[in-house]
Amino acid sequence: MPDSSIVILIGGEAGQGLVTIGQLMSKALVRAGYEVVVSQDYQSRIRGGHNTFAIRTGVDALHGPCEKVDILVALDAETVALHKHQLTPGGIVLTGEIFALTGETEGLNILRVPFKKISPKAAHENVVALGVLAQALCKDLGLLEELLRQTFAKKGEAVIAENLAVLRAAHDWMGTQSHGFACMPPAPENPGERMMLNGNEAIALGALAAGCNFCSFYPMTPGSSVALTLAAKAKAMGTVVEQAEDEIAAANMAVGAVCAGARAIVPTSGGGFALMVEAVSLAGMLETPVVFVVAMRPGPATGLPTRTEQGDLNLVLYAGHGEFPRAVFAPGSVEECFYLTHRAFEMAEKYQSPVFLLTDQYLADSFQNAEPFDLSELPEIPGPLLEPENPGQYKRFAHTEDGVSPRAIPGFSTALVVSDSDEHTEDGKLTEDLDVRVRMVTKRLDKGLGLAEEAIAPGYIGEENADVLLACWGSTLGAALEARERLEESGTRAAVLHFPQVWPLNEDQFLPQLEGAKRAVCVEGNATGQLARLIRQETGFRFKDLVLRYDGLPITAAYILRGLESIL
Amino acid sequence: MPDSSIVILIGGEAGQGLVTIGQLMSKALVRAGYEVVVSQDYQSRIRGGHNTFAIRTGVDALHGPCEKVDILVALDAETVALHKHQLTPGGIVLTGEIFALTGETEGLNILRVPFKKISPKAAHENVVALGVLAQALCKDLGLLEELLRQTFAKKGEAVIAENLAVLRAAHDWMGTQSHGFACMPPAPENPGERMMLNGNEAIALGALAAGCNFCSFYPMTPGSSVALTLAAKAKAMGTVVEQAEDEIAAANMAVGAVCAGARAIVPTSGGGFALMVEAVSLAGMLETPVVFVVAMRPGPATGLPTRTEQGDLNLVLYAGHGEFPRAVFAPGSVEECFYLTHRAFEMAEKYQSPVFLLTDQYLADSFQNAEPFDLSELPEIPGPLLEPENPGQYKRFAHTEDGVSPRAIPGFSTALVVSDSDEHTEDGKLTEDLDVRVRMVTKRLDKGLGLAEEAIAPGYIGEENADVLLACWGSTLGAALEARERLEESGTRAAVLHFPQVWPLNEDQFLPQLEGAKRAVCVEGNATGQLARLIRQETGFRFKDLVLRYDGLPITAAYILRGLESIL
Amino acid sequence: MVSTTVTPEDYGQFDTAWCPGCGNHALLKCMKQALSGLGLAPHQVLMCTGIGQAAKTPLYMNCNMITGLHGRGLPAATGAKLANPELTVITESGDGCNYGEGGNHFLAALRRNVDMTLVVHDNGIYGLTKGQASPTTAKGQVTKAQPFGQPSEPINPMAVAVAMNAGFVARGFTGEPEHLVDLIQQAVRHKGFSLVDVFQPCVSFNKVNTFAWYKQRCRKIGPEHDPANREQAMKLALEFGESIPIGVLYKSDREPFGATLPTLKAGPLARRAVDTEALQGVLRSYL
Amino acid sequence: MVSTTVTPEDYGQFDTAWCPGCGNHALLKCMKQALSGLGLAPHQVLMCTGIGQAAKTPLYMNCNMITGLHGRGLPAATGAKLANPELTVITESGDGCNYGEGGNHFLAALRRNVDMTLVVHDNGIYGLTKGQASPTTAKGQVTKAQPFGQPSEPINPMAVAVAMNAGFVARGFTGEPEHLVDLIQQAVRHKGFSLVDVFQPCVSFNKVNTFAWYKQRCRKIGPEHDPANREQAMKLALEFGESIPIGVLYKSDREPFGATLPTLKAGPLARRAVDTEALQGVLRSYL
């Protein structure tokens, strides 16, 4: 199936409102029944610079971002200069009238939108863009009108009316232009209710669905928006959201809160997570179920703080001094963000261990359509034990067959709940008895066996024994799926092996597929092939070929195909 | 060669001075020409509890600690109860008269030393033990007398005389006892000058020899004594030693100091290092040569703070968000501590990267004899560039063939030295240019190629194609060497493959040996086989057998042999 | 929930790993007395400590305990108290823990004013790690880590707390156990963050600030002092020489953290089930 | 080393990534003026910053620079100054960097009194991360991260610094550039740790503490105030309401860090070679 998607790229300076335009347009498209995948590219500054909001949309299922542009909405001249080479034949450029374009513009299908004329108030210029876009795509304004009504509901009827008038005027103006841009194919009829949200919002919602009621964090892009979403919904949900003085406090607060009965999430990014490494070890030792979200961005150090990368897999795999079990999830889509977050809490509570969600800037900021989440489908998550049977005999770290001890909470019974970060006896007190030490190490590692048994199998998409197998993890899924389609179209039998969980690995679930493929290629958003190394460590399987990206942009199907060209 | 060593184990409560006895006795033995390997076992408390100082000594080369005891110096009753089962036939127990022994003592060769009688002042009781020991080993008192004179030099002649009198009295008293303990064989004549020092002291000296002039640290057992040794020698050497407010400060101070011209070391232990993970990434990004010493102890969290383990290899390998090169050294003996620390600084400076030394409590506290270090043998370490040729054109991160840029220091010329933890241009300033990003990633990783080329080859001891190959790293060397000897004696062709550098690995240097062995066993002081996994990751070679120890005690030859029994 | 028949014996009696003569013994006793005197049963109390000699205190008494990481007692305590406002949460650990490694959490705790108590065993030294300078070690004091003398000015935790308008600021001395019991009780009763810095002689490593040294200097603050008077409190806080005032230096009228936070009003988090209706509403906001 | 012909132009002119109207522009200009006015050439100055909008300042001027980690400007600066006492070391970054993430280093810097200067761009907000509350955000101020209002009391850095007997404590305002240049110059000249907290309006995210808000409140401390008077300084420090004093609040007579440390006396570490003889002596002590 050739690519029938359309890409609308809105570009301009930070502060020009391009995210507002993009979000409203995306939402209208989703409501209309279209598929949407957004990728946002921005700089580490509040005003100025060059930012883009790219909406890829269409009727058929969409997976990842892509590089072409069909409609370029240029809020400044730089946007045209930087993106004109991405324009597809027949693509159009919508710009304002005030700025002079620099460089070669010949051959470009440029429409100068009279923003000022259509919208006398600068505040409504974004609405102009929406009206023009709707017309370009041959969409009627109903959904956008409804959206604007909702958006400005609090500002009163007058404001709504003003905006709607501008929207219509813009739509009408565009109707008078002959731009030759083909209408979008019609969306499915009665699409039903569809959600639009980004990866971090989906993580926040997954957490809420899992009963998460505590979030301690220190702001860090691109992790913060998980916390900000929880904060925005705190009034409805009662979630305690506390901004800590630093990441160390955020992590230790979560450990304290969970020990006292909370269900906690700690969102951050690589650099912030680096500061939590000691607390991760504490969670391992106290057997505290805390879910850490690490939204990756390119490092080392401050790196490219607003771009994307998959460079922190190793860090998360081995964070913490000493040895203890953990699980690491890596959602491949916004929808997976929701369900895997729920799963993360389930595994954390069940095995009383720190559990990690690895996402990245691309996915964190990528708005996508999703089927309404089905809460009834979600498994129950075991909770702590508020009232142990024999409070006087209660032992926090009692030995059991699977290493999991009943976890009581202080204050709800007369049981004393004692947790010591030193090696401890079953009743949680410091010990220097080295035999007890050995038993406790075994107890903790035993829980890892359970986690391994419950590991989610990697997804395999494609026929068996493909010529090319694209292995990937986390947010790279979409690009890999699309690359597979392109390969199949060009006659290469291709498959995708996607790891939504990268630890523990259970080789029976994927080694046959890897070995069955003629050529297995590992596709990762980093420079050293971290998953490839991990797979070799755990199974001995060696990827001869890697497609790696580490320039701060998300991997696209085209990027993978270019990479394969030099390999195959 | 059967084990001809003698083990003197001094046991008692913290605060009873057993370390003083042990150190003086060890030093006397070393000066006399004997080989010495000390292992210290203590608890996380200042007074009380049960501590031991075990001196293994003999004429033949000694490698590691061992489990038997020939002379048990029991400063309390508990020591007898806890260690009598380790006594070799003919072994003796030296105790005081005041305390009643509990439990079975039949068959023990117990000598009640009249401490009070020999030494009316309690302060001299330790000296009694020394005199008695010397007599038991048939040593004359010359060296001990000299040592006491040096030890008490500052306290004046009267104190010295008192001590010497007690020493002689104790020696004489023991002469009147019939204990049947065999004399030690004579030491080599004219042993020449020999050093006695522990692993952390050797690291400190190695650092000084490498021109290290800055140490920032936060106290943490067993890492602190590197800093304390540097502090003790600071008056002589001018080293700036600063106790930081926390580990984060310690690490960032070091980065700042090095950028301003210092050569810096940062000693800590796993939990403290966990807090430095972000700063490690900073050192990677700013290409700052900092040497981190991680003295391992059992985790997770506080774990067993005074015991030993090799559980932090993974943590150190992957510390830091993002990707950048590093080198990790793991000395196998006190002597190696010295030379590898020097090497660590050499590699750090040459490749402008963070470099790590992994040691552990056993080695940190193990006093051993060593040949006087030969300073003239040490290679020159490249220093920074104080006066760049063209100061106006200076670029801190200039591209070069090997990725290493001339490193200028602020203030010594008019060159401006600019370092940004964001991705940066050659002149060190923040950039959002993604092509520059790619070039800079490559530049940094290129340095890793140089580090790999210069990797120290693992030591291979034994014949080719051995029946059993014991692979190990760091402080486990001694036990492995001794286990090899035992195996050879019992007719098994055995070899040892020791990794003094665990990263980067260069498979040509060791894979043939691993593959050539009938049976390769990885011996590690942790519960998950971290080196074994790393080797599989890097080479595909899989150890079918592991001998792991994680009870807080150092690996001994006997432990390895017991482990092999269940395997072979 | 408060029973009136709690006795210090309910808090048990344990062997300790402390040195004979250490001030910690007295402090432990005072803590048991204070808590039982308040009618708090062991299961109503959660001690969150860091790591150090002081931080071992809850090992030697019956109570709920989280012994976490060096310097991180306060954040764990904060999390615990937010998770269950009904618990009596106390952080007990050393000067190194709270003013050194955990300095940032100390500042944050003063700002947050969560209703919990911090008892600092202030021995002017890093005890457990064998005698390096702590943030309260006097300038110039020689240790193995500071052979030229501690080069920095010690922190004055009382002055910092008063400067930050802390909820409750007191100083005690293990040599004045009754006085100390009263301070701890006032601190626990105070609604908001309470700091009790306790002079606790370390007989093994601090040969300067000995029992006698403190004994000679500590002077109980008399009833003439009004703890609401910040200016006077600051004066007392800055007195650190031949005479050192002990007692309650300062009490502010700040409301405790979260007094108006709707999210804290529904009681302990452990008892809250997911409000599915609210959640459905939240999900619908993304349609 | 001090040249007298340095001009602000020597510090260059660069495009910035700051918002139009941001107080940082004025502060940058003041900094260049202050340094050139002191006769310091760019290569004599090392700026060690954290991460944030404020921390970008040295990117926009000629000088040596280490832009390190968020909150860690001070320890890097401390290390650098100890390594080369001849450098003029300045840390410049935000309220979040220094009083939030880096709070512990702030306390330690006050204690150490290393001869360096800290200029805090105090905009009462986390600018770069888009407007969460910072430690100086007013209690109750609503942000996206604090929808119920910032729940904690803000830190009063002036009061903390005076309570800690800091070397040099001043407050400036970007709306009073000449005054600010003078403060920075005094701070750099002061031998010891100098704190200059600068009100710097963030036009994008702090709609409370605007330029006008500060302008209306800031009142220059007059010559009648004696900065050596700690009590008076504390009074000024606690004044934070309708009127806020700006200027030099406090100066103590503490000697700078290491004034008596033998290890710091031999000059920059980069110029020191290994003293082989001394080293041989050290090695011999292990024979």
Ligand SMILES: Cc1ncc(C[n+]2csc(CCOP(=O)(O)OP(=O)(O)O)c2C)c(N)n1
């Ligand atoms: C992250 C970390 N750094 C350092 C240590 C080592 N450590 C344990 S206790 C301690 C100092 C204890 O001093 P203080 O808090 O004053 O308690 P005290 O022993 O004096 O009661 C240190 C540095 C540690 N456990 N963890």
Ligand SMILES: Cc1ncc(C[n+]2csc(CCOP(=O)(O)OP(=O)(O)O)c2C)c(N)n1
């Ligand atoms: C360890 C770490 N945590 C968080 C961040 C994200 N971060 C960057 S700047 C900043 C806050 C900046 O606030 P402030 O210091 O006040 O500077 P401003 O931008 O207001 O000038 C934060 C939280 C980071 N870079 N590193």
Ligand code: SF4
């Ligand atoms: S070392 Fe000091 S603080 Fe620790 S137990 Fe001994 S006397 Fe007490």
Ligand code: SF4
């Ligand atoms: S966000 Fe605020 S502080 Fe940052 S540049 Fe803009 S106005 Fe200045």
Ligand SMILES: [Mg+2]
């Ligand atoms: Mg202490």
Ligand SMILES: [Mg+2]
């Ligand atoms: Mg700010």
